[in-house]
Amino acid sequence: LKLSSRETFVESCVLSHVGCCGRSPTASMPEDEDEPELVIAEPAEGAGPTHEPFSFNLLSTVQSQQSSNGLRHNDHLRYRQYCSRRLRRLYNVLKFKHGKGRYKQAPFPADFTDVRFLEVPLASAERAWSYGVQLKADNANAASVNAQWRHHSINRFGKAVKWAKFLEQVCKIHADQRTQMEAEAYTAYLEGVYLAEKEDWKEAHGKIVRCRKVCEYLSLASGPNESAFLKAKASELEPLLRECKYNLGLPADDDDEDKKPAAASAPRDALGLRYRGQGLAIPSDRIKDKLFKCLEFVSDVKVTTEVQEGNAVIEKYGKISVEFGDVMKDIHGEMIKVGADGQTSEWKMLEAFARQHSLSMNLERNLVLLWNHLLKLEPLEDMSTTEARRSCKPEEGMRFCDMLKSDLEGLTEMPEPSEKISSLLTAYVAIVVNCRCLFLALCYTSFGKVLEGAALLDMLHARMDDASLGEGLDDPLGRLHPLFELIYEGMPTRVAKWRCRGLAQMCSGSKAKAKSLEVGGEQRPPGGAQRPGGLADAKSFAAFPPSFRDIPCKPLLFDLAFPLIVQPDIEALLLQTRGKSDESQKGLLGKVAGGVGAVAGGLGSRLSGLW
Numbered sequence: 164l165k166l167s168s169r170e171t172f173v174e175s176c177v178l179s180h181v182g183c184c185g186r187s188p189t190a191s192m193p194e195d196e197d198e199p200e201l202v203i204a205e206p207a208e209g210a211g212p213t214h215e216p217f218s219f220n221l222l223s224t225v226q227s228q229q230s231s232n233g234l235r236h237n238d239h240l241r242y243r244q245y246c247s248r249r250l251r252r253l254y255n256v257l258k259f260k261h262g263k264g265r266y267k268q269a270p271f272p273a274d275f276t277d278v279r280f281l282e283v284p285l286a287s288a289e290r291a292w293s294y295g296v297q298l299k300a301d302n303a304n305a306a307s308v309n310a311q312w313r314h315h316s317i318n319r320f321g322k323a324v325k326w327a328k329f330l331e332q333v334c335k336i337h338a339d340q341r342t343q344m345e346a347e348a349y350t351a352y353l354e355g356v357y358l359a360e361k362e363d364w365k366e367a368h369g370k371i372v373r374c375r376k377v378c379e380y381l382s383l384a385s386g387p388n389e390s391a392f393l394k395a396k397a398s399e400l401e402p403l404l405r406e407c408k409y410n411l412g413l414p415a416d417d418d419d420e421d422k423k424p425a426a427a428s429a430p431r432d433a434l435g436l437r438y439r440g441q442g443l444a445i446p447s448d449r450i451k452d453k454l455f456k457c458l459e460f461v462s463d464v465k466v467t468t469e470v471q472e473g474n475a476v477i478e479k480y481g482k483i484s485v486e487f488g489d490v491m492k493d494i495h496g497e498m499i500k501v502g503a504d505g506q507t508s509e510w511k512m513l514e515a516f517a518r519q520h521s522l523s524m525n526l527e528r529n530l531v532l533l534w535n536h537l538l539k540l541e542p543l544e545d546m547s548t549t550e551a552r553r554s555c556k557p558e559e560g561m562r563f564c565d566m567l568k569s570d571l572e573g574l575t576e577m578p579e580p581s582e583k584i585s586s587l588l589t590a591y592v593a594i595v596v597n598c599r600c601l602f603l604a605l606c607y608t609s610f611g612k613v614l615e616g617a618a619l620l621d622m623l624h625a626r627m628d629d630a631s632l633g634e635g636l637d638d639p640l641g642r643l644h645p646l647f648e649l650i651y652e653g654m655p656t657r658v659a660k661w662r663c664r665g666l667a668q669m670c671s672g673s674k675a676k677a678k679s680l681e682v683g684g685e686q687r688p689p690g691g692a693q694r695p696g697g698l699a700d701a702k703s704f705a706a707f708p709p710s711f712r713d714i715p716c717k718p719l720l721f722d723l724a725f726p727l728i729v730q731p732d733i734e735a736l737l738l739q740t741r742g743k744s745d746e747s748q749k750g751l752l753g754k755v756a757g758g759v760g761a762v763a764g765g766l767g768s769r770l771s772g773l774w
Contacts, residue, residue: 295319
């Protein structure tokens with residue numbers, strides 16, 4: 164830990180030097196040599212941690228700190244300064260000092276109760292990594308490559324790897340299993356960057372592949388928000404992975420070993436459960452009992468096409484959602500315990516099976532709510548009245564459509580996709596988008612924007628035939644198909660009725676306006692033409708987008724008289740100008756001579772007076 168205080172002092176000196184002299188911060192930074200080993204204080208004999216394992220979101224913490232302190236704009240110098248300030252604050256808060264005045268080595272404590280001790284090696288690794296990236300960027304922007312800067316950047320990446328390994332070692336003692344996996348992924352990433360800088364492409368390729376494998380595995384064993392973040396983290400490794408493959412001579416589309424399906428170690432399809440044509444094996448009896456209990460609840464729920472109260476629907480499906488949530492938590496916990504090197508294929512398929520059933524039941528609930536909303540819409544004729552908005556609010560229908568679209572996107576990202584499933588889910592999304600467009604048009608109409616609503620309904624009426632439904636799928640997706648068929652078959656009639664009502668409302672509004680103008684004493688234009696703002700203007704506004712028309716292009720001009728112009732004779736003009744210039748020179752010389760003579764005469768008279 165001597166490195167931390169020494170780097171902070173060196174950095175402050177260099178930054179002050181830059182402010183005074185304007186030189187590059189990489190030109191005067193010395194190398195750090197003879198640094199002490201990172202050691203942990205030896206605990207008492209037979210003593211272990213006195214606390215429960217810490218749960219530390221390592222990767223999300225790094226991401227938030229980087230995006231908030233300069234790396235959103237690729238400012239690695241600002242991020243390195245933040246890491247130095249963060250280290251100083253941690254040392255003061257945790258009372259982890261290194262002497263007053265003279266440096267005194269303090270080993271890392273063997274036991275502690277504050278989780279912020281894990282941030283000390285993390286901030287040190289981040290500071291060394293950001294310094295290495297800064298040196299690399301400065302070297303790339305320089306006029307010529309500086310070998311000293313490159314050597315210094317590689318040393319900084321190596322120091323970051325040392326701190327990351329130290330962090331992983333501490334997490335194995337004081338943190339839970341998930342934090343250990345995140346520390347492993349973080350260390351593998353820094354090692355991959357360090358080995359790539361040293362052009363050790365084979366080892367770097369293995370480290371990056373390992374980091375991506377752990378991130379993808381953690382994304383499966385996480386909630387929706389963390390899963391999206393970890394998937395994005397895994398996708399960020401693709402450029403570095405392609406660089407390693409290129410230097411190793413491997414094809415860019417070559418599947419790595421971690422993406423190949425592993426052989427099943429447990430008998431599948433013994434319980435009659437299948438996920439998209441593949442049998443399942445449940446390694447845990449406790450999870451098996453909970454999962455079968457959830458499937459019994461699903462089989463007890465029957466879908467009806469009659470109008471149901473919203474609270475009753477939510478209560479009926481809420482119990483199933485809670486049960487599936489508990490099962491998903493247990494599966495994710497077991498996946499973390501097994502790790503990324505265990506029976507990953509069995510747990511991945513089991514997690515996908517439970518997640519597909521959970522999303523399908525959420526879809527079914529939202530579909531039932533949307534169908535009830537459409538049934539409430541049937542007896543209404545005018546959405547601008549208070550009674551109509553009290554019985555059916557178009558905003559609620561738009562909210563149901565947004566939830567349906569989100570759930571369908573989640574089903575699209577499920578593993579083991581097929582062409583039939585993808586095409587049917589795409590058709591479902593198109594139906595949901597059409598329903599949302601209908602409710603949006605009704606929102607415009609209810610707020611008095613009849614023209615906008617009529618334009619949306621006209622567009623929706625034109626694209627009704629684009630979506631088409633095929634045959635349904637196996638359960639649980641097969642439970643959704645009848646509801647989507649009901650909505651799909653009734654959409655053309657609903658859109659046509661509300662489109663005709665919108666056009667009729669536009670015509671009645673224009674006639675009422677024209678009649679009010681006549682009652683007010685204004686005369687109509689001659690020839691029976693419509694007044695501005697009448698029905699004719701409304702029709703012209705409704706025609707969107709406008710049709711194509713020809714426009715004249717810019718004409719090309721050819722000057723035919725230019726070759727006939729005779730050049731003038733300039734010899735006479737040259738003679739005249741030469742004569743004038745000679746006369747002006749003579750006059751100028753006479754004036755200069757007269758001035759010199761006057762000055763000389765004045766000086767002579769003054770000198771004679773002195774004698």
